[in-house]
Amino acid sequence: MSADAWFDGAKPKAMSFAELAPLTPDFASLSFGECLERECVLLADNDGTRYFVSSEPLDEGLCTWASHRIPGCFAIVHTHPADLKALLSRLEAHQQALHQLVRLEQGAAVQAGSEEISPRSIARDESQVVRLVNSTLYDAHKNGASDIHFENTPQGLVIKYRIDGVLSLARQLPDLALTEQAISRLKVMAELDIGEKRIPQDGRFAVHIGGREIDFRVSVMPGLFGEDAVLRILDRQSLTAELSQLSLDLLGIDGATQQTIRQLASQPYGMLLVTGPTGSGKTTTLYATLCEINRGEDKIITIEDPVEYQLPGVLQIPVNERKGLSFAKGLRSILRHDPDRILVGEIRDRETAEIAVQAALTGHLVFTTVHANNVFDVISRFRHMGVDAYSFVTALNGVVAQRLVRMNCPQCAEDVEPGEALLRASGIRRSELAEGGQRQGRGCGHCRGTGYRGRRALTELLVLDDELRELVVQQAPIAQLKAAARSRGMASMRRAALDAVRRGQTTLQEINRVTFVE
Numbered sequence: 001m002s003a004d005a006w007f008d009g010a011k012p013k014a015m016s017f018a019e020l021a022p023l024t025p026d027f028a029s030l031s032f033g034e035c036l037e038r039e040c041v042l043l044a045d046n047d048g049t050r051y052f053v054s055s056e057p058l059d060e061g062l063c064t065w066a067s068h069r070i071p072g073c074f075a076i077v078h079t080h081p082a083d084l085k086a087l088l089s090r091l092e093a094h095q096q097a098l099h100q101l102v103r104l105e106q107g108a109a110v111q112a113g114s115e116e117i118s119p120r121s122i123a124r125d126e127s128q129v130v131r132l133v134n135s136t137l138y139d140a141h142k143n144g145a146s147d148i149h150f151e152n153t154p155q156g157l158v159i160k161y162r163i164d165g166v167l168s169l170a171r172q173l174p175d176l177a178l179t180e181q182a183i184s185r186l187k188v189m190a191e192l193d194i195g196e197k198r199i200p201q202d203g204r205f206a207v208h209i210g211g212r213e214i215d216f217r218v219s220v221m222p223g224l225f226g227e228d229a230v231l232r233i234l235d236r237q238s239l240t241a242e243l244s245q246l247s248l249d250l251l252g253i254d255g256a257t258q259q260t261i262r263q264l265a266s267q268p269y270g271m272l273l274v275t276g277p278t279g280s281g282k283t284t285t286l287y288a289t290l291c292e293i294n295r296g297e298d299k300i301i302t303i304e305d306p307v308e309y310q311l312p313g314v315l316q317i318p319v320n321e322r323k324g325l326s327f328a329k330g331l332r333s334i335l336r337h338d339p340d341r342i343l344v345g346e347i348r349d350r351e352t353a354e355i356a357v358q359a360a361l362t363g364h365l366v367f368t369t370v371h372a373n374n375v376f377d378v379i380s381r382f383r384h385m386g387v388d389a390y391s392f393v394t395a396l397n398g399v400v401a402q403r404l405v406r407m408n409c410p411q412c413a414e415d416v417e418p419g420e421a422l423l424r425a426s427g428i429r430r431s432e433l434a435e436g437g438q439r440q441g442r443g444c445g446h447c448r449g450t451g452y453r454g455r456r457a458l459t460e461l462l463v464l465d466d467e468l469r470e471l472v473v474q475q476a477p478i479a480q481l482k483a484a485a486r487s488r489g490m491a492s493m494r495r496a497a498l499d500a501v502r503r504g505q506t507t508l509q510e511i512n513r514v515t516f517v518e
Helices: 003-007 032-038 060-069 081-098 119-124 128-142 176-189 236-243 255-265 282-293 327-335 350-361 375-385 389-395 420-426 466-473 478-487 493-502 508-514
Strands: 040-044 050-054 075-078 147-153 156-163 166-173 201-209 212-223 226-234 270-275 300-304 315-318 341-344 365-370 396-408 413-416 438-441 452-463
Touching: 032 040, 032 060, 032 081, 040 081, 050 081, 119 128, 128 147, 128 166, 128 176, 128 201, 128 212, 128 226, 147 176, 156 176, 176 201, 176 212, 176 226, 255 270, 255 282, 255 396, 255 452, 270 282, 270 350, 270 375, 282 300, 282 341, 282 365, 282 396, 300 327, 327 341, 327 350, 341 350, 350 365, 350 375, 350 389, 365 375, 375 389, 375 396, 375 452, 375 478, 389 396, 389 466, 396 438, 396 493, 396 508, 420 508, 452 493, 452 508, 466 478, 493 508
Parallel strands: 050 075, 270 365, 270 396, 300 315, 300 341, 341 365
Antiparallel strands: 040 050, 147 156, 147 226, 156 166, 201 212, 212 226, 396 452, 413 438
């Protein structure tokens, strides 16, 4: 392609991150190292059309270099500098993992991973399987993923990241030998039995990324086509640093709910429950509450499985079932340690529930979590555990139910008109939205093309009073409990979600994903 084509009077085509992200990098024609050095990239679509992407399409020096360096024809494309930076960052681990994977070494020995994982160490490693696994760990952590999924399919290995609570495809490698070796590599790192492939196995390992120790909890599960692995990422140092400023304000909880939670957390005794599914931020909410009340005047003890955050001035006890330290046994011991505030990571059984209730009745303030769908299901859950209803409601001060909802990307959010089908599915009329529409991200480099960036908590809060306690003791129907609570001003989680849409913070599609239509 002639350099003159850059300056023939035609305006180079502009493309956004969302349009560029699905395209395939052509590192065979233009290496990734050259892309980084020149701040450009060569991409190809399914039809074979190639696009030379830069943020400076009229740079004469770059034009001349590209025309001589890249063989064959290609189209000129320009994009925003931030989108180009995000695109190069996304392609970094891809290049490190897949370079020269066309001829995978058969039977390559799986070696223990290095302690430090960086782009330089990945590039130097001779084992292609180690390079793949290490680059995946590095890329997932860099992109803020909470989990990594290695899935075994008939077509090969599929790797997905969970970012902001949603799974997204990271890469797909059509090599069956690679799949087995990647899982074996993870087993070695987690010190699991590499020869056992018939039963589930759990383990953990730690590596250093960016000068910080990152923990990975590993779960390996046998499936129809082989073993799958899921890695939970835990950056303890980052979390500990964030905890120094953690508060209910930072979680996005609305002001009225924050004030009520603070009032419940300042009571001299009783129980504050937070409920929701796994990954809904229950523990973070309780830690934010503890951070606000931890002024050094009270003895605060926690028992957790595992201890994920480290709080200064707080005695934190990890559950160890193998050594006989369960939630129930640990909680009994805690009561002999003169605590004022107790955090029980999760109530899973009747014994733990009864001890927690008794602790709340004997002058301690107990913070805990339980898995339930909403604040009213918590009552049914304790009934099914066989806990005495009168003791439970006497101890219970309040219940917070919450979900995490993705927020619109502030860089690319724009006003859109939702379709009638979406409005019907959401159970809302167009007139109930602000100016009849909603804000929605179109996808850019800042949000990895998703349209969302970051999450906030949606909550509903039930505060117990004498009348509600009496209804629970009488085993009143849930419908009657809901009516009584709402007559006292309790707002549902769905209402909080719709308010967030009206304020332009999220979308109807997102709240429909995490909450039920009333």
